Amino acid sequence: MRIVGIDLGTTNSLIAYMDGKTPRVITGRGGRAMVPSVVAMTDNGLIVGDPAKEHLVRNPARTIYSVKRFMGKGLADVTDELKYFPYTLSEQGGVIRIKVGEKTYSPPQVSAMILKELKQRAEAFLHEDVSKAVITVPAYFNDSQRQATKDAGMIAGLDVVRIINEPTAASLAYGLQQRTQGTIAVYDLGGGTFDISILKLKEGIFEVLSTNGNTHLGGDDLDHVLAEVILKDVRAKHSLELEKYDDTMQSVRLEAERIKIRLSDEARTTAVIELPDGKGTFRRDFSRDELETLAEPLVGRTLAPCRQALKDAGLTPSDIDEVVLVGGSTRMPLVRRRVQELFGKKPHSELNPDEVVALGAAVQADILSGGTQDMLLLDVTPLSLGIETMGGVMSTLIRRNTTIPASSKEMFTTYVDGQTGVDIHILQGERELVKDNRSLARFRLKVPPLPAGVPRIEVTFLIDANGILNVTARDIRTKQSQSLEVKPSHGLTDDEVERMIGESFQFAADDLKARQLIEARTEADAILTATDKALKRGGSLIRQEELTTIRATLSSLEAVKKGDDHKAIRAKIAETEQVTHHLAEVLMDDSLKQALKNKKLSELP
Amino acid sequence: MDQTSQTSSKRTELQMARSMCWHCQSEVTGEYYCGQCVKVQPLSKELDYFTCLGLPRLLSIDPATLEAKYYELSRAFHPDFFQAKTETEKQISLGNSALLNTAYGTLKDPVQRAEYLLKLEAGSAKDIRNTPPADLFEEILELQEDLEAFRSASGDAGETTQYRTKLLADRKLLEERQQAMDTKLTGLFAKWDTIQNRAPEPDALRPQKDEVLKEMRELLSNRTYLCSILGDLVATLEGGHADRRH
Numbered sequence: 001m002r003i004v005g006i007d008l009g010t011t012n013s014l015i016a017y018m019d020g021k022t023p024r025v026i027t028g029r030g031g032r033a034m035v036p037s038v039v040a041m042t043d044n045g046l047i048v049g050d051p052a053k054e055h056l057v058r059n060p061a062r063t064i065y066s067v068k069r070f071m072g073k074g075l076a077d078v079t080d081e082l083k084y085f086p087y088t089l090s091e092q093g094g095v096i097r098i099k100v101g102e103k104t105y106s107p108p109q110v111s112a113m114i115l116k117e118l119k120q121r122a123e124a125f126l127h128e129d130v131s132k133a134v135i136t137v138p139a140y141f142n143d144s145q146r147q148a149t150k151d152a153g154m155i156a157g158l159d160v161v162r163i164i165n166e167p168t169a170a171s172l173a174y175g176l177q178q179r180t181q182g183t184i185a186v187y188d189l190g191g192g193t194f195d196i197s198i199l200k201l202k203e204g205i206f207e208v209l210s211t212n213g214n215t216h217l218g219g220d221d222l223d224h225v226l227a228e229v230i231l232k233d234v235r236a237k238h239s240l241e242l243e244k245y246d247d248t249m250q251s252v253r254l255e256a257e258r259i260k261i262r263l264s265d266e267a268r269t270t271a272v273i274e275l276p277d278g279k280g281t282f283r284r285d286f287s288r289d290e291l292e293t294l295a296e297p298l299v300g301r302t303l304a305p306c307r308q309a310l311k312d313a314g315l316t317p318s319d320i321d322e323v324v325l326v327g328g329s330t331r332m333p334l335v336r337r338r339v340q341e342l343f344g345k346k347p348h349s350e351l352n353p354d355e356v357v358a359l360g361a362a363v364q365a366d367i368l369s370g371g372t373q374d375m376l377l378l379d380v381t382p383l384s385l386g387i388e389t390m391g392g393v394m395s396t397l398i399r400r401n402t403t404i405p406a407s408s409k410e411m412f413t414t415y416v417d418g419q420t421g422v423d424i425h426i427l428q429g430e431r432e433l434v435k436d437n438r439s440l441a442r443f444r445l446k447v448p449p450l451p452a453g454v455p456r457i458e459v460t461f462l463i464d465a466n467g468i469l470n471v472t473a474r475d476i477r478t479k480q481s482q483s484l485e486v487k488p489s490h491g492l493t494d495d496e497v498e499r500m501i502g503e504s505f506q507f508a509a510d511d512l513k514a515r516q517l518i519e520a521r522t523e524a525d526a527i528l529t530a531t532d533k534a535l536k537r538g539g540s541l542i543r544q545e546e547l548t549t550i551r552a553t554l555s556s557l558e559a560v561k562k563g564d565d566h567k568a569i570r571a572k573i574a575e576t577e578q579v580t581h582h583l584a585e586v587l588m589d590d591s592l593k594q595a596l597k598n599k600k601l602s603e604l605p
Numbered sequence: 606m607d608q609t610s611q612t613s614s615k616r617t618e619l620q621m622a623r624s625m626c627w628h629c630q631s632e633v634t635g636e637y638y639c640g641q642c643v644k645v646q647p648l649s650k651e652l653d654y655f656t657c658l659g660l661p662r663l664l665s666i667d668p669a670t671l672e673a674k675y676y677e678l679s680r681a682f683h684p685d686f687f688q689a690k691t692e693t694e695k696q697i698s699l700g701n702s703a704l705l706n707t708a709y710g711t712l713k714d715p716v717q718r719a720e721y722l723l724k725l726e727a728g729s730a731k732d733i734r735n736t737p738p739a740d741l742f743e744e745i746l747e748l749q750e751d752l753e754a755f756r757s758a759s760g761d762a763g764e765t766t767q768y769r770t771k772l773l774a775d776r777k778l779l780e781e782r783q784q785a786m787d788t789k790l791t792g793l794f795a796k797w798d799t800i801q802n803r804a805p806e807p808d809a810l811r812p813q814k815d816e817v818l819k820e821m822r823e824l825l826s827n828r829t830y831l832c833s834i835l836g837d838l839v840a841t842l843e844g845g846h847a848d849r850r851h
Contacts, residue, residue: 162688205676239742376679382733405703464699
């Protein structure tokens with residue numbers, strides 16, 4: 001069974017497969033490999049990718065973009081960046097919910113819509129069912145974000161055989177195609193996230209020595225900074241608060257993205273914005289110098305993680321043999337200069353920075369399906385894992401940059417006679433105090449009632465090759481393992497995922513049904529209006545019983561139109577057409593007679 | 606010497622969880638695959654890290670040899686190569702890989718390696734503490750005062766520079782001291798290895814072994830202390846908050 005590789009990005013997503021020994025991205029009808037990670041929920045159904053991007057301006061409240069920023073997060077995590085998001089967010093069970101119209105969607109559900117689009121694209125291209133995938137995530141994604149990505153895959157009907165880190169995926173593609181050896185640094189600046197990974201490549205083994213990053217730093221942030229400049233200038237010049245216009249806000253954001261991209265190749269460019277309420281067109285020139293001044297603080301924020309990663313690997317910049325650039329944002333000349341300054345060597349970008357992650361995912365998929373046997377990726381966990389101990393302090397069980405799979409065993413006992421449970425709070429992060437780290441999950445260990453200190457329950461915390469935590473417990477006295485109900489702090493429950501899988505199958509069907517219903521109702525309306533008009537003109541020309549039949553049919557069409565069965569509506573439309581057939585003929589004859597009246601034969605057409 | 610090589614070659618055989626293959630019940634003798642059905646076998650949970658990586662219980666380890674063995678075993682156990690196998694084989698691969706990674710991570714670092722050996726030989730009752738080196742007592746007291754003065758220094762630039770210069774000198778002293786400790790540790794490694802080579806059986810030459818272990822424990826306890834104040838000092842100089850985890 002074939003396994004595909006998917007890069008599920010903040011701004012763009014791609015799908016790739018192995019063509020023999022070469023990974024290739026799959027392009028759509030327009031020849032483009034990138035699918036914008038945008039989902040529009042229109043009255044006519046779900047639209048994903050390039051056509052959905054057009055809806056950002058036309059229908060901002062029903063078009064979702066950058067959903068990756070919400071994956072595995074609670075509402076409190078994202079309050080700072082809601083300015084550009086025109087839809088309403090809420091939270092349920094620690095998970096963000098996005099309100100579109102009457103319905104709410106969790107971020108994994110929206111991501112699943114993108115994954116389904118990619119899946120269909122691959123199926124059309126490969127002429128076979130695609131049901132297994134390797135999906136990439138930023139290396140610095142925590143457990144909740146990884147789990148949310150896995151959930152998205154499941155909701156989309158994909159068996160996610162592996163979650164791999166984006167920079168390491170890129171290194172696989174480079175290692176395969178460039179035969180790179182030695183110590184390499186992968187600098188990955190994407191739309192919404194930044195990662196740095198330091199790897200050692202030797203005889204087919206890709207050993208990650210350290211990783212660091214920021215899951216909240218990317219090209220999107222620069223778009224926002226540029227957009228702020230435009231908003232400020234519009235306010236000054238036209239006394240216009242564009243924040244009030246959801247559609248114009250999206251135009252500004254998209255134009256900011258376009259000028260940022262243009263300024264990677266050109267020295268100057270002009271931003272053009274159509275102002276609302278017929279206030280005309282706003283133009284503003286931007287130079288690359290100005291962009292770089294604006295981008296400098298953002299690029300600067302990527303350097304500290306790079307230094308930390310070097311330190312954690314026990315290396316200095318001169319130990320790095322090669323630097324590889326990944327992610328669309330590394331096209332900016334400023335980024336290239338800063339990276340070159342830090343590592344003291346010219347970075348590589350031979351492979352398309354937009355595609356290299358998806359290509360690497362396809363290589364990993366090939367390894368997992370038994371195709372490539374000579375390459376092996378040994379990745380690490382980006383964040384320390386621990387549990388809460390007395391006084392709100394985190395006790396570390398597995399340190400950051402530990403090679404995965406990694407496990408740690410802890411023995412738990414009781415402090416009170418007859419105590420029947422021990423509450424365990426799992427955390428991820430590098431700080432001393434519980435409150436400064438990320439809460440992952442909680443669970444209650446069941447303990448048989450015994451004198452204090454007698455029960456001995458061994459809990460194994462295992463981070464698997466996906467970087468996802470699995471917890472198991474065993475009673476040392478009875479040698480019985482116990483099942484745990486681990487409640488994620490910012491994740492969907494198994495039941496929710498199950499329900500969403502069901503809904504997603506229905507969703508596609510619902511879309512089609514909704515569209516067919518709308519079309520049937522529109523047609524019913526048209527025939528009702530036309531028949532009414534015809535009856536007014538020709539009702540007197542037909543027999544009474546025929547008139548009664550027509551009236552009865554019309555009222556039953558009226559009734560069935562209110563229901564949501566498009567087939568029933570279609571059937572009634574057909575019936576109406578049939579019973580009004582004679583009326584139509586009579587009217588035609590009549591109008592012919594009217595037309596012929598007072599006319600000479602020579603005047604007839 | 607004959608005895609040594611014999612014993613160490615025996616030690617390179619892996620200890621498996623069971624002496625019988627979980628799948629076909631044939632005898633398993635220190636190989637991680639069953640000789641009959643070629644199914645991967647679970648490593649024993651009691652397996653020590655040295656044995657896991659096919660090494661004798663010695664402290665001087667050649668990093669290249671260690672790495673080569675780690676890569677070889679990773680290729681044998683990593684879950685990537687068990688994707689299409691049965692659930693049991695996947696679980697064994699996962700467990701074996703996790704153990705292998707912990708073993709390699711511990712033995713790769715000389716300090717962690719020594720700490721692990723202490724735990725193995727002397728049990729967890731003899732934990733490494735966090736004790737200031739007796740001969741550095743005065744210097745440490747002085748350093749604490751310097752740190753305090755630097756942190757509470759007024760905005761006066763001259764005063765700050767003065768304290769900073771003082772702290773930089775302290776830092777140099779501590780780093781030299783740490784290097785001296787590391788040299789001493791390497792010496793103790795050699796000492797342990799000599800005794801262990803002469804008498805690999807756990808009970809043989811026990812008093813001599815315990816003596817080296819005791820010395821090592823004291824040195825490591827002092828080193829832990831030194832590292833933590835050095836970390837504090839560097840963090841203060843660099844103006845960030847101390848990341849006490851490292």
